[in-house]
Amino acid sequence: MMLDQARTLLAVVDEGTLDAAAVALHVTPSAVSQRVKALEQQTGRVLLIRTKPVRLTESGEIMVRYARRLAQLERDTMAELGLGAEGEPARIAIAVNADSLATWFLPAIATVPQATPIRFELRRADQDNTATLLREGLVMAAVTSAADPVAGCSARRLGRMRYLPVASPGYLDQWSHTALPTLVSEAPVVVFDRDDDIQDRFARAVTRRGGASGARHYVPSTEGFRDAVVGGMGWGLVPQSQAEPLLRAGALVNLAPDRPVDVPLFWQQWKLDSPALAATATAVLAAARAALTNRSA
Numbered sequence: 136m137m138l139d140q141a142r143t144l145l146a147v148v149d150e151g152t153l154d155a156a157a158v159a160l161h162v163t164p165s166a167v168s169q170r171v172k173a174l175e176q177q178t179g180r181v182l183l184i185r186t187k188p189v190r191l192t193e194s195g196e197i198m199v200r201y202a203r204r205l206a207q208l209e210r211d212t213m214a215e216l217g218l219g220a221e222g223e224p225a226r227i228a229i230a231v232n233a234d235s236l237a238t239w240f241l242p243a244i245a246t247v248p249q250a251t252p253i254r255f256e257l258r259r260a261d262q263d264n265t266a267t268l269l270r271e272g273l274v275m276a277a278v279t280s281a282a283d284p285v286a287g288c289s290a291r292r293l294g295r296m297r298y299l300p301v302a303s304p305g306y307l308d309q310w311s312h313t314a315l316p317t318l319v320s321e322a323p324v325v326v327f328d329r330d331d332d333i334q335d336r337f338a339r340a341v342t343r344r345g346g347a348s349g350a351r352h353y354v355p356s357t358e359g360f361r362d363a364v365v366g367g368m369g370w371g372l373v374p375q376s377q378a379e380p381l382l383r384a385g386a387l388v389n390l391a392p393d394r395p396v397d398v399p400l401f402w403q404q405w406k407l408d409s410p411a412l413a414a415t416a417t418a419v420l421a422a423a424r425a426a427l428t429n430r431s432a
Contacts, residue, residue, distance in 0.1 A: 138205070138209065139170060140170045140171075140173060140174045140177075141201075141202035141205050141206060142160065142202075142206065143156065143160065143167055143170040143171060143174075144170075144171060144174060144182065144183075144195075144198060144199060144202050145199065145202050145203060145206060146159050146160050146167070147167065147171060147183065147189055148189065148191065148199055148272075148273065149273075151187070151188030151189060152187055152188060152189060153167045153168055153171070153185070153189070171183060174198070178194065178198065180192070180194035180195075180198075181194065181195075182194055182195035182198055183195055191271060191272075196270065196271045196272055197272075198272075199271065199272030199273070200271075200272035200287060200405075201272075202272070203272050203275065204405060204407055207225070207226075207275070207405075207407060207409050207412075208407070208408075208409075210225055210226075211225070211408075211409050211410060211411070224252035224253055224254040225252070225253050225254065225409070225410075225411035226253075226254050226256060227253055227254070227255050227256070227275055227276070227411055227412060227415055228255075228256040228257075228258065228273065228274040228275050228276075229244075229255065229256070229257055229258070229274055229275065229276045229277065229278070229415075230257075230258045230259075230260050230265035230266075230268040230269060230273075230274045230276075230277040230278070230279070231257055231258070231259065231260075231265065231277070231278040232259070232260065232261055232262035232265060232278055232279075232400075233259050233261075233327065233355075233356070233357045234296060234357050234374050235262075235278050235296065235400065236257065236259060236357070237357035237358060237374075237377075238357075238374055238376050238377065238426070239376070239422055239423070239425075239426035239427070240278065240419070240422070242422060243418050243419045243421070243422030243423070243426075244415060244418060244419065246418045246421075246422070247414050247415050247418045248414055253411050253414075253415070255415075256274075258273065258274055261327075261328075261330045261331065262278065262279055262280040262398065262400060263279075263280050263281075263330070264330065265277040265278060265279040265281075266279045266281040266285055266403060269285045269288060269403055270285045270286075275404060275405050275407070275409075275412060276402065276403065276404035276405070276412065276415065276416070277402075277403050277404075278293065278400055278401075278402060278419075279400070279401055279402075279403055280398060280399060280400060280401070281401060281403065282399070282401055284403055285403060287405060287406055288403045288404060288405055288406060289403065289404060289406055290401050290402070290403045291401065291402045291403075291416075291420065292399070292400075292401055292402075293400040293401055293402050293419070293420065293423035293427055294399075294400060294423050294424070294426075294427025294428060295397035295398060295399050295400065295427055295428045296374065296397070296398045296400055296427055296428070297374070297375040297395050297396070297397050297398075297427075297428040298333065298372035298373060298374055298375065298378075298395065298396040298397075298398065299372065299373055299374075299375050299378045299379075299382075299389055299395055299396075300319070300337055300370065300371075300372050300389065300390040300391050300394065300395075300396070301364060301370065301371065301372075301373050301378050301381075301382070301387040301388060301389055301390060302364060302367075302369070302370040302371075302387065302388055302390060303364065303365055303366065303367040303386065303387060303388070304385065304386075304387075304388055305367045306322075306367040306368075306369070306370065307388055310322050315341055315390060315391060316341050316342040318370065318390070319334075319337065319338040319341050319342065319347060319370065319390070320338050320341075320342050320344070320345065320346075320347060320348055320349070321348060321349050322349045322369065322370060323349050323350040323351075323352065323368065323369035323370075324347045324349050324350070324351055324352070324369045324370055324371060325351075325352045325354055325360055325363045325364050325368055325369040325370070325371035326347075326351050326352065326353055326354075326371070327353070327354065327355055327357075327360055328353055328355045329353065332346070333372050333396060333398070334346070334347050334370075334371060334372055335347050336396070337372060337394070337396055340394070341391070341394070349369070350369070351369075352368045352369055354368075357374070357377075360373070361373050361377050361378075361381075364387065365381060365386050365387060370390060372396055373387070375395070375428070376426070397428060400423070400427065402416060402419055402420060402423070404416055
């Protein structure tokens with residue numbers, strides 16, 4: 136595959152449209168279209184569905200993974216030979232769940248040695264869905280709940296992120312005569328977004344029946360989610376590192392101290408000999424050992 140075609144395919148996927156890719160590459164939209172068509176002719180496969188934004192076919196996902204590896208290898212090789220553009224940073228795209236992003240992950244990548252400059256591009260996704268971005272070739276690494284490695288990737292255990300079922304004292308006053316199974320199944324609940332099922336899983340474990348059927352408030356921000364629970368909008372599962380100071384201050388009450396919820400997390404990354412990616416992985420694994428629960432489990 137020609138390197139220009141690889142760069143063009145990646146630009147189209149990253150920018151979302153052929154026109155935007157043309158601007159990023161400083162070529163005409165016609166040139167972008169011709170390069171993509173040439174690549175499709177070489178492979179004998181349709182790679183892109185030309186919607187706005189473009190969507191990858193299954194063959195396109197395979198080609199993007201290959202193209203991104205090729206581009207990273209080129210950057211690393213040029214850097215080792217001293218032929219890269221001076222000061223040009225390595226690009227490391229990572230998918231990470233919102234709660235890790237808001238707690239331990241940013242301090243982790245801040246410790247990556249900057250002998251070789253790195254430009255991080257973080258994509259937020261639920262931990263159950265971050266592996267999808269890895270599979271599609273949109274990121275090089277991911278914090279994910281998937282233990283089985285994506286094709287062409289390695290997987291290492293990070294630990295367990297612990298969540299505590301909490302509510303505000305004022306909220307509990309309204310439900311003071313309600314047993315825990317009834318509260319978590321019928322009382323208002325705060326949910327991160329429509330992909331978030333951790334509250335439902337907790338409710339099913341407590342009731343041994345269905346999930347949380349009370350009124351739902353969707354708050355797609357880790358800090359906003361915490362503040363909504365503190366404000367009495369509903370009960371919810373808050374990361375332990377965020378919940379504990381509020382529990383000590385009396386702003387939150389633990390609904391079930393003997394029932395924390397642990398979500399296993401894994402670090403998946405391409406099997407690629409990249410110094411920048413290796414340095415990032417080392418920093419993330421070290422931070423996870425310090426921040427997450429059941430590290431050796």
